[in-house]
Amino acid sequence: MSAFLDHLPQFWQGLVVTLQLTAASFAGAAVVGLVITALRVSPVRVLRGIGTAYVETFQNLPLLVLLVLAVFGLPEIGVKAGLLETAIVVIALYEAAYLAEALRSGVNAVAAGQGEAARALGLTFSQSLRHVVLPQALRTVIQPIGNIFIALTMNTSLAAAVGVVELTATANRVNLLEAQPIPIFVGAGLAYALIAACAGFVTGRLERRLVMIR
Amino acid sequence: MIKVQGLNKWFGDQHVLRDIHLQVAQGEVVVVIGPSGSGKSTLCRCLNRLETAGSGDILIDGVPAPVEGRELAGLRADVGMVFQSFNLFQHKTVLENVMLAPMKVRGDARPEAERTARELLARVGIAEQADKMPAQLSGGQQQRAAIARALAMRPRVMLFDEPTSALDPEMVGEVLDVMTALAADGMTMVVVTHEMGFARRAADRVVFMDDGQIVESAEPNAFFDAPRTDRARDFLAKVLTH
Ligand SMILES: Nc1ncnc2c1ncn2[C@@H]1O[C@H](COP(=O)(O)OP(=O)(O)OP(=O)(O)O)[C@@H](O)[C@H]1O
Ligand SMILES: [Mg+2]
Numbered sequence: 001m002s003a004f005l006d007h008l009p010q011f012w013q014g015l016v017v018t019l020q021l022t023a024a025s026f027a028g029a030a031v032v033g034l035v036i037t038a039l040r041v042s043p044v045r046v047l048r049g050i051g052t053a054y055v056e057t058f059q060n061l062p063l064l065v066l067l068v069l070a071v072f073g074l075p076e077i078g079v080k081a082g083l084l085e086t087a088i089v090v091i092a093l094y095e096a097a098y099l100a101e102a103l104r105s106g107v108n109a110v111a112a113g114q115g116e117a118a119r120a121l122g123l124t125f126s127q128s129l130r131h132v133v134l135p136q137a138l139r140t141v142i143q144p145i146g147n148i149f150i151a152l153t154m155n156t157s158l159a160a161a162v163g164v165v166e167l168t169a170t171a172n173r174v175n176l177l178e179a180q181p182i183p184i185f186v187g188a189g190l191a192y193a194l195i196a197a198c199a200g201f202v203t204g205r206l207e208r209r210l211v212m213i214r
Numbered sequence: 215m216i217k218v219q220g221l222n223k224w225f226g227d228q229h230v231l232r233d234i235h236l237q238v239a240q241g242e243v244v245v246v247i248g249p250s251g252s253g254k255s256t257l258c259r260c261l262n263r264l265e266t267a268g269s270g271d272i273l274i275d276g277v278p279a280p281v282e283g284r285e286l287a288g289l290r291a292d293v294g295m296v297f298q299s300f301n302l303f304q305h306k307t308v309l310e311n312v313m314l315a316p317m318k319v320r321g322d323a324r325p326e327a328e329r330t331a332r333e334l335l336a337r338v339g340i341a342e343q344a345d346k347m348p349a350q351l352s353g354g355q356q357q358r359a360a361i362a363r364a365l366a367m368r369p370r371v372m373l374f375d376e377p378t379s380a381l382d383p384e385m386v387g388e389v390l391d392v393m394t395a396l397a398a399d400g401m402t403m404v405v406v407t408h409e410m411g412f413a414r415r416a417a418d419r420v421v422f423m424d425d426g427q428i429v430e431s432a433e434p435n436a437f438f439d440a441p442r443t444d445r446a447r448d449f450l451a452k453v454l455t456h
Contacts, residue, residue: 116264117301117360121315121367122291124284131314136305 003180004187007170014170015191021088021156021166022195026149028092033099038129040100041107051100058097064158066090071162087159095152102144106137139210146203150196157192167191215240215402216261216371221270223256223426230256232426234270238371243403245413245434248423249449254406257423258375261404262293274371291319294364294372298379300356302348302363308335309344312363320367327366334362338392354385358392365396372396374405410453414438422446 004011039051058066070090074081081089110133118128138145160169171188175181216238223231230253238244246254259265261272263279263286272279274293280286303311312331316322322330335341338358340351348356357377364372374393378386390412397403397416407413413420413434420437422430422445430437430446441447 111301113297113299113301114303117295117297117303118315119287120262120264120290120293120295120297121363122287122289122319123315124287127318131318132303136303139305 002183003174003178004183007174007178010170010174011167011187011191014165014167014188017084017164017166018153018156018168018191019195020084021091021159021164022149022153024088025091025095025156026152028088029095029099029152032092032096033103034134036096036100037103037107037134038126040104041129041133043125055097055100058094059101061094063091063094063155064161066094067158067162083162083164084159087156087162087164091152091155091159095148095155098148098151099145102141102148103134103137105144106139106141107133109140110136142203142207142210146199149199149203153195153199154192215242215275216404217271217273217276218257218261219271219273221257221260221272222268223253223260223265224268230426231260231267234428236421236428236431238402238404241400241402242418243397243401243405243416244419244421245417246404246406246421246423247408247410247413247449248429252423253426254423255375258295258373258404258406261371261373262290262295264295287319291315291367292370294367294369296357296360296364296372296374296377298376300348300353300360300380302356302360304348307345307347308340308351308359311348311359312366315363316366331362331366334365335359337365338362339388352385353381354388357381357385357389361389361392361396371402371404374403374407376406376408378407378409408453410438422449424449 036051036054039047040055042048042051067087067090070086071083074086114136115128115133118132119125123131156166157168159166160172165173167188171184175184178184216236218234218236221231221234222229234257246257248254256265260267263281274289279289302308303314306314309328309331312334313324313327316327316330317324332341332344335344338361340355340358343351343355343359348359351359377393378389381389386409390409393403393405393412394416405412405417417434420432420434421428422437422441424445430441430443432442437446438450441450
């Protein structure tokens with residue numbers, strides 16, 4: 001265990017980077033995911049097509065491939081961005097596809113009459129989505145979204161493979177010095193588990209708070 | 215006020231509205247009756263373009279009803295609609311249900327929207343229910359809230375699609391009373407209903423539909439006492455014996 005404790009400041013630094021990756025890419029994924037959901041339920045066929053193409057693309061490529069492509073491909077075409085920023089954007093775009101899928105199933109669970117009533121009152125399509133359909137859809141998919149958040153947290157460890165020194169990369173580095181994989185990776189694993197547990201706690205609370213009487 | 219000319223509507227290759235001509239004057243109450251599947255709901259939903267028409271014109275105050283976009287939203291703001299299944303927003307209180315559209319569509323300030331909403335809820339007799347969620351109300355109360363929600367937009371016309379069909383019998387009266395009062399106040403109304411008593415009492419004109427066509431259009435007493443067509447006679451014989 002001392003192999004882990006001796007390097008506590010380093011691990012702390014890695015954890016902070018992991019939290020940054022998680023928070024920033026989840027926020028990005030939420031925004032992009034909402035836009036993709038709006039496209040997928042739009043009355044305009046072309047927009048629906050774009051939304052579907054987006055989801056299909058990102059769900060059919062491994063995140064690691066996307067990360068490697070972005071980190072090594074973007075400089076080739078003249079785009080210069082920091083490693084951390086690149087990883088955040090790639091993870092956000094990737095997870096947005098999964099969030100959009102969850103949100104769309106939520107939208108489908110909202111009775112058609114809700115959107116119709118909103119439009120019959122003169123709300124535009126986007127207003128009815130924003131004020132009537134999505135708030136109800138969100139309530140039905142809090143649990144799946146919590147799971148996507150946890151999966152996203154775990155997926156941030158792939159950023160280690162392209163050189164971002166987050167929690168997993170830190171564990172790797174420390175292990176190269178100490179050669180004690182068990183305590184080192186158990187420690188890192190516990191930190192991930194702690195984040196997941198927090199996410200589970202928050203979604204549980206949210207679910208109880210936002211429960212809708214039907 | 216409303217003028218429908220040569221309206222046709224197909225669902226796939228099913229011809230559900232056949233060459234509909236209909237005029238509704240300012241302040242007129244038109245009740246639409248007819249057997250199930252005759253196209254009454256579809257006609258009603260075409261009037262505010264919740265359903266797209268296949269061909270034909272819909273004029274509101276002489277202006278063709280817009281087909282899409284903001285202009286269409288503007289039309290719908292002026293045409294209130296009440297559904298069979300109430301469709302109150304499940305995640306909002308009754309008061310918030312009534313306030314939403316005036317604030318988002320008309321741009322009313324919150325205090326003003328709330329004052330109007332409370333007035334309307336009092337007018338339909340459910341002032342005490344303002345802060346409850348829709349699911350905590352009886353069907354009759356929910357439908358009255360839905361009427362208040364539509365009235366909050368100060369519509370020029372109100373469409374009702376079988377507003378009492380989903381209600382327990384003891385709640386039908388309270389909703390019909392609100393509608394009768396609205397008619398007496400001079401609201402222009404198109405009402406699809408099976409409530410023949412309401413049609414006799416409140417309608418200026420009864421329109422009888424069958425198989426996607428308007429078969430008969432007459433003043434209520436004339437229609438109920440002496441229908442001119444066999445189809446109307448058959449229909450009345452069936453519903454009035456129940
Ligand atoms: N969304 C739809 N898709 C396909 N067919 C439809 C759709 N809505 C209605 N129809 C068909 O159109 C015809 C007219 O339906 P409509 O709902 O207008 O009848 P209605 O007179 O309102 O009947 P009811 O008294 O049962 O409400 C019916 O044959 C129905 O099956
Ligand atoms: Mg109907």
